[in-house]
Amino acid sequence: MRTVLYANNQLSSYLRRNFVLCWQSERPVPVVTIDFGDGRVVKRTITGNAAHYVMDHHGNLLDVVPGIYGANAFQRVISGSLRLWSQLQNVSDFKREIIIETYHKVRLKNIRKSWSKDLRTLGIFANVNLKPSRESLAVRAAIRTKSKRGIELPVIRSVQVRKRSAQVHKITTLREKTSQNVWQQIARLHYRDAKLDRGSRSVIEWQNPIQITASKALVESPVARLIRSFEKSLAEDTMRNEYEFHAKIHQWFCDGEAQKGFGYMNERVFREIFLTPANKPLIDLGEAYTGLLGDGLNN
Structure with a gap:
């Protein structure tokens, strides 16, 4: 995060102008130590993950950006959240709920559309219905009658589970078409989004001074x-x-x-997206037999 995002x-600059950043640790991140026995030791974290929660000044969630x-x-994603925030100023709680739901419906539809387009570009058939669904007549009627909103609207929406499950099915169809190899091909289509700027590159170079010194005579440095x-x-x-993951959060x-x-x-x-629930301190790392006393755990 620090190297890729905050060093950019x-x-x-965009974050400083528009957001107040607050950091919170969800759980300790496992650290693996590899001792080569000759004085060389490698220490690195595993299964570490983070999410950005976009909130208004009351602490109400507007979006969650995973990983x-x-x-x-x-920046494209959070700029959308900023526009959403601006639309929510001076509106009623009911209208606020509708605006947020509409925003995420549109985002979910756009993800399906882009994902399908990428698969077609790669010659992979993934035909899903991308037509936006409209609120049913019953929902629109309940919205128009203020006194009925609190009672009727939750009931009406609860019977629309099948329609929403169809939206989930479309994402599932796309996911089934996207193997690990296909993810790599999709990544190549969007490589420009991952290019590091001078600020991020400087951080990596600062973190690897030995490789820079050792590579002065090489055509391409290890860094x-x-x-x-x-x-x-x-x-x-x-x-x-x-x-895959932001789509699930939009849903x-x-x-x-x-x-x-x-x-x-x-x-x-953390439980469903990152698969690192707080109630599993070992994150299933201790479930395989190691042949070591106490599974090699040093308490």
Whole structure:
């Protein structure tokens, strides 16, 4: 996050102008230590993940951006959240709910459309109905009668589960068409979104001074190869996080789940999106037999 997003000159300026950033740790991140026995030791984190929660000044959730994104793609996503926030000024609570739900419906539709387009570009058939669904006549009638909104509208919407499950089915169809190899091909279509700017590259170079010194006589430095490899991985992470995981979060907003608050959504994001629930301290890493005393755990 720090290297890709906050070190990016354009994005960091945009964030400072428009957002108040607040950091909170969800759970300790596992750190693996590899001792080569000759004095060399490698320490690195595993299964670490983070999400950006976009909230208004009352703490109401507007969007959740899961995982790592390239700076260009990330700015596009949060600029949409900023426009959503501006639409919510001086509106009633009821209208606010409708505006937020509509925003996420449109976003979900756009993801399906872009994902389908990418698959067609790659010659992969993925035919899903992308026509936007309209609110039923019953819903529109209930909205017009203020006294009935609180009683009738939740009941009417509860019987529309099948329509919403159809939206989920469309995403599932796209996901089934997208293998690991296809994700890599999609990433190549959007490689520009993952390009690191001078600010981010400087951070990586600062973190790898030995490789820079050792490579002065080489045509391409190890750091340059490292950056290029990282950009490829970042492009894939960006597209998968947006198409697969952000789509699921948009659906949660459409279903009114975000109204249950930050705590509920945060727990669900880490449990269902990142697969690292807070109630599993070992994240299933201790479920395989190692042949070591106490499974190699040092308490």
